[in-house]
Amino acid sequence: ALGTWGGFLTGTAILIEYILAPAAISLFIGDYVESLGLFGLTSGWPVYLACFVIFIGIHLWGVGEALRFSLVVTAIAVAALLIFAVGAFTEFDAGRLNDIPADASAFGSSSWLPYGLLGIWAAFPFGMWFFLGVEGVPLAAEEAKDPVRSMPKALAISLAVLVFLALITFVSATGAQGANAIKEAGNPLVVALQGDGEPTALSRFVNYAGLAGLVASFFSLIFAGSRQLFALSRAGYLPRFLSLTNRRKSPYLGLLIPGIIGFTLAAWSGNGGRMLNVAVFGATIS
Numbered sequence: 340a341l342g343t344w345g346g347f348l349t350g351t352a353i354l355i356e357y358i359l360a361p362a363a364i365s366l367f368i369g370d371y372v373e374s375l376g377l378f379g380l381t382s383g384w385p386v387y388l389a390c391f392v393i394f395i396g397i398h399l400w401g402v403g404e405a406l407r408f409s410l411v412v413t414a415i416a417v418a419a420l421l422i423f424a425v426g427a428f429t430e431f432d433a434g435r436l437n438d439i440p441a442d443a444s445a446f447g448s449s450s451w452l453p454y455g456l457l458g459i460w461a462a463f464p465f466g467m468w469f470f471l472g473v474e475g476v477p478l479a480a481e482e483a484k485d486p487v488r489s490m491p492k493a494l495a496i497s498l499a500v501l502v503f504l505a506l507i508t509f510v511s512a513t514g515a516q517g518a519n520a521i522k523e524a525g526n527p528l529v530v531a532l533q534g535d536g537e538p539t540a541l542s543r544f545v546n547y548a549g550l551a552g553l554v555a556s557f558f559s560l561i562f563a564g565s566r567q568l569f570a571l572s573r574a575g576y577l578p579r580f581l582s583l584t585n586r587r588k589s590p591y592l593g594l595l596i597p598g599i600i601g602f603t604l605a606a607w608s609g610n611g612g613r614m615l616n617v618a619v620f621g622a623t624i625s
Contacts, residue, residue: 348624350571353474354597356621357564359614360471362601364557365390366611371550374526384606391602394558395594398565401587402482405562412555419548420504423528426541427511430532435517436510464619469505471622472556473497475563478570565593 368390369382380386398405441448445455452458476493480486512521512531524530528549532542569590572582585591608614 346574347576350567350574350576352621352624354564354567354571354621356471356618357475357560357567358597358601359604359618359621361391361557361560361564361597362387362605362608363611363614363618364553364560365601365605366609366614368550368553368557371526371546371553374529375546375550384602387602387605390557391598394554394561395598397558398561398594399585399587399589399591402562402589405558405589406479406482409555409558409562412551412558415548416552416555417500417504419545419552420508422541422548423532423545424507424511426545427515427531430516431511431514433514435515436513438517439519439522464616467619467622468615469509470498470501471619472560472563473501474622475559475567478563478566481566561594561598564597565590568593568597 365387366382369386372380372386373382397408437450437453439453441450441453442455445453445457447456448454448458454461473494476497477490479493480490483489508528512527516531516533521527521530526546526549529538529542529546532539532545538546568577569582571577572579572593581592581596582590583592604614
């Protein structure tokens, strides 16, 4: 529909998104692992390497196993977000939604726009992150029994669920602890539940479940990235050997090459926010 060059540009932008987004998420997983004190680990390259090795390994095992694992982890993450929202709303105060001090030097600043009109622009990448990856649903078409019927339904349901979860998570988190308190947090859901800074049973649960949510996102984006590289190769935009599959029908080069690049970027940069911005830029172009 977009022509040869339009297809190449769109496909490449999506591929960049699916390489950088898992790299950024591996950094966020590192933050959660450190806050949980798991195995005495701190956020760093060993955690990022473990993410890529373990979850790419599951994908290499087979697409059926990978998608079943993804479904289970996603269900845990969704349940955790609902439980988090219930707990956070018990501490909800509407006055905390806009408690970031307004920057008087910013054009158009107010209590609701503390950083002015340019602050809206700066917040776009993080707002879009709520929905990043939903465009990857059609990449599972080859695994669907009836893609003509199931793909439109899957996209509509996915968007509806994302809008609902994004709204209740954003409002409950900022209303519970305050936007100013969680704006720099690496694990904002946990911070939102720790009013005095001390962990509670619910914050511990949400911390583990939040980790599950990041794993679900990471896992799904790894799947989507491998299928995107496979599709670009099969369409002739990239070398044909990149669409080779193993005996379990997984595009192993489509998994390994983006994984190596993603891990290298995560270990080298250590800046999840910067990679998030570039990933969202790729999503915007696509």
